[in-house]
Amino acid sequence: MPETLVEAQDLRKVYGEKIVALDGVSFHVHAGEIYGLLGPNGAGKTTTVRILATLTQPTAGRALVAGFNVVSDGLKVRQAIGYVGQGTGVDQHLTGRENLWVQGQLRGMGGRPLRRRIDELLELVGLTEAADRLAREWSGGMRRRLDLALGLIHRPRLLFLDEPTTGLDPESRMMLHRQLRLLAEESGIAVLLTTHYLEEADRLSHRIGIIDRGRIVAQDTPANLKARIHGDVLILTCKQEEDVAALTSSLRGLEPVRELQTHGRLILVTVADGAAAIPSLMAAVESDRLARIELRKPTLDEVYLKLTGRTLAEAEATSDAPTQEAAA
Amino acid sequence: MRQIAPHSPPRLDASERSTPDSQAGESVSVAVQTGGEDWPGRPAAIRAMAALVGRLLLHDLRMPTFAILNIIHPLVWLLLFGSLFSGVTHMAGFPTENYMAFLTPGLMVMTAFFGSAFAGMNLLMDEQHGYLDRLRTSPISAGVLMASYVLRAGIMVLMQSLVILVVGWFAGAHVAGGVIGFLLVFVAVFLTGIAFGSLSNALALTLRRHDAVIGVMNFLMLPLVFTSTMMIARPAMPIWLLHLSLVNPIDWAVTIARVGFFDFNYADLWRCLPLLALFAAGMLALAGRSYRRYQLSG
Numbered sequence: 294m295p296e297t298l299v300e301a302q303d304l305r306k307v308y309g310e311k312i313v314a315l316d317g318v319s320f321h322v323h324a325g326e327i328y329g330l331l332g333p334n335g336a337g338k339t340t341t342v343r344i345l346a347t348l349t350q351p352t353a354g355r356a357l358v359a360g361f362n363v364v365s366d367g368l369k370v371r372q373a374i375g376y377v378g379q380g381t382g383v384d385q386h387l388t389g390r391e392n393l394w395v396q397g398q399l400r401g402m403g404g405r406p407l408r409r410r411i412d413e414l415l416e417l418v419g420l421t422e423a424a425d426r427l428a429r430e431w432s433g434g435m436r437r438r439l440d441l442a443l444g445l446i447h448r449p450r451l452l453f454l455d456e457p458t459t460g461l462d463p464e465s466r467m468m469l470h471r472q473l474r475l476l477a478e479e480s481g482i483a484v485l486l487t488t489h490y491l492e493e494a495d496r497l498s499h500r501i502g503i504i505d506r507g508r509i510v511a512q513d514t515p516a517n518l519k520a521r522i523h524g525d526v527l528i529l530t531c532k533q534e535e536d537v538a539a540l541t542s543s544l545r546g547l548e549p550v551r552e553l554q555t556h557g558r559l560i561l562v563t564v565a566d567g568a569a570a571i572p573s574l575m576a577a578v579e580s581d582r583l584a585r586i587e588l589r590k591p592t593l594d595e596v597y598l599k600l601t602g603r604t605l606a607e608a609e610a611t612s613d614a615p616t617q618e619a620a621a
Numbered sequence: 622m623r624q625i626a627p628h629s630p631p632r633l634d635a636s637e638r639s640t641p642d643s644q645a646g647e648s649v650s651v652a653v654q655t656g657g658e659d660w661p662g663r664p665a666a667i668r669a670m671a672a673l674v675g676r677l678l679l680h681d682l683r684m685p686t687f688a689i690l691n692i693i694h695p696l697v698w699l700l701l702f703g704s705l706f707s708g709v710t711h712m713a714g715f716p717t718e719n720y721m722a723f724l725t726p727g728l729m730v731m732t733a734f735f736g737s738a739f740a741g742m743n744l745l746m747d748e749q750h751g752y753l754d755r756l757r758t759s760p761i762s763a764g765v766l767m768a769s770y771v772l773r774a775g776i777m778v779l780m781q782s783l784v785i786l787v788v789g790w791f792a793g794a795h796v797a798g799g800v801i802g803f804l805l806v807f808v809a810v811f812l813t814g815i816a817f818g819s820l821s822n823a824l825a826l827t828l829r830r831h832d833a834v835i836g837v838m839n840f841l842m843l844p845l846v847f848t849s850t851m852m853i854a855r856p857a858m859p860i861w862l863l864h865l866s867l868v869n870p871i872d873w874a875v876t877i878a879r880v881g882f883f884d885f886n887y888a889d890l891w892r893c894l895p896l897l898a899l900f901a902a903g904m905l906a907l908a909g910r911s912y913r914r915y916q917l918s919g
Contacts, residue, residue: 346758347757347758348754348757348758350917368760368762369760371758371759371760372760374758376754376755376758378751378754378755378758379751380749380750380751380752380754381750381751381752382750382751382752382754382755383750383752384676384747384752385750386679386680386683386684387676387679391676391679394672395672395673395675395676396755396759398668398669398671398672399669399672399673399756399759399760399761400759400760401665401668401669401760403668427683443755
């Protein structure tokens with residue numbers, strides 16, 4: 294049984310009198326594991342990470358990080374963790390190398406071992422060339438990578454990454470993904486990652502916790518989560534939106550159809566075996582009304598939709614004023 | 622997920638701290654200190670402090686505009702006020718005929734005051750860029766973190782006021798008190814920097830806005846200058862201003878610096894030095910308190 298580095302138990306966070314950011318969040322992160330907290334903005338991802346990183350305190354509940362209580366043993370927690378927050382934790386008026394040097398000093402490092410570690414990290418995140426230029430002259434992606442290096446300088450056992458790729462160009466994002474995977478595989482570091490990108494959570498995480506309105510509604514491996522959909526999704530695109538109702542009603546009651554959802558000109562049909570269901574579906578509808586038909590294996594988006602009644606994109610769009618309305 | 626309980630019970634259960642205000646602040650500061658005792662080695666704290674102060678001084682070195690303007694400002698006063706009011710030394714109570722010389726220790730304190738009044742901007746900048754979060758997740762105590770911003774202000778104003786001292790020297794302002802005299806001048810400048818650097822940081826942590834901090838400090842600046850003996854000797858002051866000056870920290874600092882320059886009135890020195898030291902310590906404590914409140918508000 295690998296060591297448990299994060300034990301969050303029933304964390305609650307209430308701002309003011311009634312804004313409930315966390316409504317009982319519990320999960321574990323084990324050594325060597327990348328755990329992804331997936332959810333829209335405002336779901337409570339950042340609040341969770343900030344509590345675990347000792348930046349804010351829970352209203353109720355308990356959390357142990359590296360075995361230490363985040364409320365009463367903050368200093369020891371901070372010794373064990375690396376933290377990469379949403380803002381850039383980079384001092385823009387220092388060079389990359391100076392940034393790393395300051396952070397090393399704060400971690401009790403110094404002298405030649407620190408200089409060696411700095412060179413090593415600059416190499417790892419591909420910033421050796423730019424290391425002696427002021428960070429404010431860098432691109433956002435470069436600063437983000439320096440951020441990662443800053444979080445790693447003391448070889449922490451646990452790394453918190455709060456939305457590490459938000460606002461990054463695709464190239465920088467790929468680069469960061471590659472570095473993170475390398476890190477988890479080679480150094481056995483545990484990573485707690487928050488993201489609202491499905492592919493990111495899917496591709497990077499060993500386990501995913503889906504968080505919605507301050508609660509973790511499901512947690513499992515990406516593969517197991519996707520298995521919960523019980524089937525494939527066929528997406529039928531109608532030529533005209535007026536046809537959707539008629540086509541839907543002729544699909545309803547068909548033998549292979551498990552679930553039907555409409556979405557503009559789209560009809561989403563959940564079936565056990567997508568490829569096998571296509572012929573009988575085609576027989577049931579006037580196929581000249583269809584523009585295209587697409588077979589999709591379940592993704593986390595379908596999982597999210599099923600668990601919360603909204604797609605992640607819709608949850609994002611309404612995150613400022615969460616409502617109970619299911620979108621489909 | 623249910624079997625966490627058998628571990629040692631937390632020293633401070635979050636659910637017990639539901640009362641928001643001072644009580645929560647008290648209990649958490651205890652928790653922070655408990656952690657601090659377990660943290661081995663003072664040298665680590667000193668190393669961290671040096672790195673943080675060094676970082677901020679590097680900023681000043683790389684963007685010296687503000688620091689240089691803060692030196693030019695008092696020099697303009699020295700030139701303009703020093704010439705304009707050169708006749709006032711005929712009034713009673715001036716220790717020297719040379720008004721520019723009289724003005725020099727006062728303007729050194731002014732440099733310290735104006736130079737530290739906006740020290741909180743550094744902290745606000747760090748907060749807005751997310752750098753403060755990085756520092757707060759590093760294993761350094763709240764005290765070290767807060768003190769680094771204040772100490773940078775203290776060091777900065779020492780260097781700035783040194784320029785005023787040199788220029789004042791050419792204008793005829795010579796420190797008569799020898800080594801002790803220099804020491805008194807620099808103590809006055811340094812404590813002023815610490816006191817108002819702390820106040821500025823406390824305001825920044827409480828108001829969280831640049832313009833609010835600037836507004837409050839601007840409001841304080843001229844009244845504190847003109848209810849002090851910075852520009853004029855005590856016996857020449859109107860009586861109500863003289864009374865006000867007795868409770869004005871800027872006047873305490875000016876008085877100490879002037880004792881260092883002109884070597885007179887030790888009664889004033891023993892009145893003002895403890896008061897200024899106490900004021901600086903109080904402001905430092907206020908900054909620490911504001912920081913703890915800020916931590917809890919996250």
